[in-house]
Every structure is written in C-alpha cells, then in structure tokens.
Amino acid sequence: MSFFRDLNLSAATAGFVAVLVGFTSSVAIVFQAALAFGATPELITSWMWALGLGMGLCSAIPSLVLKQPVMVAWSTPGAAVLATAGLAGGFTMAQAVGAFMACAALIVLVGATGWFERIMSRIPVALASALLAGVLARFGLQAFTAAQTALPLVVLMLLAYLVGRRWVPRYAVPLTLAVAVTYVAARGQFNGGTVSFALARPVFTMPELTLAALVSLALPLFVVTMASQNLPGVAATRSAGYTLPISRIITLTGLATLVLAPFGAFALNLSAVTAAICMGPEAHPDPKKRYTAAVACGALYVVIGLFGAAVTGLLLAFPKELVLAIAGLALLGSIGSGLHAALRDDDHREAALITFLVTLSGVVVAGIGSAFWGVVAGALALFVQQYGAARNAS
Numbered sequence: 001m002s003f004f005r006d007l008n009l010s011a012a013t014a015g016f017v018a019v020l021v022g023f024t025s026s027v028a029i030v031f032q033a034a035l036a037f038g039a040t041p042e043l044i045t046s047w048m049w050a051l052g053l054g055m056g057l058c059s060a061i062p063s064l065v066l067k068q069p070v071m072v073a074w075s076t077p078g079a080a081v082l083a084t085a086g087l088a089g090g091f092t093m094a095q096a097v098g099a100f101m102a103c104a105a106l107i108v109l110v111g112a113t114g115w116f117e118r119i120m121s122r123i124p125v126a127l128a129s130a131l132l133a134g135v136l137a138r139f140g141l142q143a144f145t146a147a148q149t150a151l152p153l154v155v156l157m158l159l160a161y162l163v164g165r166r167w168v169p170r171y172a173v174p175l176t177l178a179v180a181v182t183y184v185a186a187r188g189q190f191n192g193g194t195v196s197f198a199l200a201r202p203v204f205t206m207p208e209l210t211l212a213a214l215v216s217l218a219l220p221l222f223v224v225t226m227a228s229q230n231l232p233g234v235a236a237t238r239s240a241g242y243t244l245p246i247s248r249i250i251t252l253t254g255l256a257t258l259v260l261a262p263f264g265a266f267a268l269n270l271s272a273v274t275a276a277i278c279m280g281p282e283a284h285p286d287p288k289k290r291y292t293a294a295v296a297c298g299a300l301y302v303v304i305g306l307f308g309a310a311v312t313g314l315l316l317a318f319p320k321e322l323v324l325a326i327a328g329l330a331l332l333g334s335i336g337s338g339l340h341a342a343l344r345d346d347d348h349r350e351a352a353l354i355t356f357l358v359t360l361s362g363v364v365v366a367g368i369g370s371a372f373w374g375v376v377a378g379a380l381a382l383f384v385q386q387y388g389a390a391r392n393a394s
Helices: 002-006 009-024 027-036 041-066 076-089 093-113 115-121 125-148 151-167 169-186 211-239 246-263 273-279 291-307 309-316 320-330 332-343 349-361 370-393
Strands: 072-074 268-270
Touching (some): 002 291, 009 169, 009 291, 009 320, 027 041, 041 072, 041 246, 041 268, 041 291, 076 211, 093 115, 093 211, 093 246, 115 211, 115 246, 125 151, 125 273, 125 320, 125 332, 125 370, 151 169, 211 246, 211 268, 211 273, 211 332, 211 370, 246 268, 273 291, 273 320, 273 332, 320 332, 332 349, 349 370
Antiparallel strands (some): 072 268
C-alpha cells in the first residue's frame, strides 16, 4: 500500500502533535458544553466517541482518497457558544441534540450549494495568508508565554528545536517532543494517574426540535463554525498549496455531524491550526506525501473515540506548558510562510497587515471570532484603497 511507503517518522509525529494540540487545547471547553446540558459521565464519554470517530474518519478517509491532507476537527468556538448558551437557556440534552442536527443540515446546505467556496475564491491570497498567520501567531506567542510558568522546560524545548533545525531539520519537531517528554517524565510531571483504560460506549439521545434551541443554539453554532473555523481552515489549505474540493468536504462534515449528533457530535469542520501542522514542511519534505500526516492524525482521533476516557486521560497527563510550546514551535514555519505570502505584494500589504492584526487580536463581536472580522477589516481596507486608486486614475 502506497500509504505505508509514503509515511515517515516526521509525518507520524506531525499527526500526533496535531492531535495533542487540537485535543488538549480545547477538550475542557467541550466538557463544559456537555455539562451545560446536564451530561452524565456516560454522556461525556459518548461525546468523545462521536467526535473522535467523526474527526478521525472525515480526516483519514478523504486524505487517503485524494492523496492530499484533509484535516477535520470539532468546532472549538462552537463549544464555547454552547457552554454559554446552554447554561443561560436551561436547555435539555435532547433539545441540544436537535440544535446540533439543525446546524448540521445548514452546513450540508452551504456545502452542497457551493456558495461558501465561491465566496472564499474571491478573497485575495494575501488576505487569506494574513488570516492564517493571525490565527497561528496566537499559538506561537503562547509557546513563549508558557515560559512564565515553566521556564526550564520551554528553554530546553527551544534549544532542542534549534539544534534539530540545524542538524536534522526533518526531525526537529519529533526531537523536541521526545526531549520534552523525557524531561517531564524525569521530573515526575507526567500525570499518569488520570489514565483508566476502558472502551467508550455510545449513548443515543433522541433529538427534540424547539424554536428556542434553533435560535439560541443552532444558528450561533452554525455562524461561528463557518466564520471562525471553516474560513481559516480553507485559508490554511490554500496557503499550503492544496486544491481540495472544499464544498464536498464541508458537505461531508455536515453529513457526519448529522449522523453522529445524537451521540454528541455537535459540529465538525475544517481545521486551521492542526492543518498547518500536518501541511507544513516539518510534516514531510514532499508535499505530495504530507497526506500521511493527516491520515495518522485521523487514525489517532479514531482511537480517542474508541477508548474515550482512557486516551483523554493520557493526553491530559501532559503539562499544559509542553502542549503550548510544542504547538508554537511546530507552527513556526507555517507562520513565517503565511506572513511572507501576506506581505510580499505592495498592493495588498496594508490590507493584509490589518487582516493579520485584527485576527491576532482575538476580538469577539456579536459572538463571532476575530478570524471573520479580520477578513472583513482587510477586505474593507482593500476596497477603500482600490476604489481610491481607481478614482484618482480616472
């Protein structure tokens, strides 16, 4: 099988780092969202089962078929919206599941009609690259702010990364991760007591459709998933040089959410951060073989789904500083490439810089994250500049 011939250590490590970063950075928000609807431990495990299988299969299978990296994740801002709205509205789990399915139907609709992809095709490359750089730069900053609470660990990881980039550039990230895990284990900072091995059992919840849940849960979940997740996800894919069938993949994520929603899959979408990890040169020197990193990531997500609480405990056993640092270091190349593509064109430079800064700010307006507003601000700046130039020319 060509997959095993194309797979190498750096690609497998990129897949693991993507899972480590994507999972541990936001799983607490997912737990909060589940608890907001009165979830029992059994239901929370079912959520992990549904989300793990959905993300894993939607990443691994298309990547194998297309021979391009397809990265699907859960909607982190969507989980935050659910956690807040769930507590405020007093919704039941059945009503929440009905809202998940309504959101999934809307995602299928925009994917099948292709209107989202058409909008994305009109965004200049400079603005899309600036958007991606702004999303990723927050993780780059967190890698070094982690030094405030774990200075020796972060300094050691930075040195390991620099040495790796100098002598074994293909394996700089695996080397850094190995050094960090060894250091943490030697100091007894690996919390293995949180690991308990058991297969996850899916729990079916009969959906209940209510107008209040549609307005308070489904529509906000749909908006933030498309604006704050799928938008930068497409930007990450195109900045890496891949031409994926975006509409079909978004349709796939909607259908997977629709099927798995009764078990806890609230929203699946294209990923930006983990995509950058698996689509960058650190994953594989050959862009045509980087799909193996996405397949490895997808396979690990499936394992998370099947073993639920066990893998959750294993990933959460790592110190948060290790996760932040390895994420930032693994994304340095993608951040640099994004900034280079965003700022190299004089005509788009200022608009791209505005997009980057607004996105990096993390501002949230009307419940919609900074990724969307970064594109809006950059597009407005570009329009004013081009309109003014056209007026002056005439």
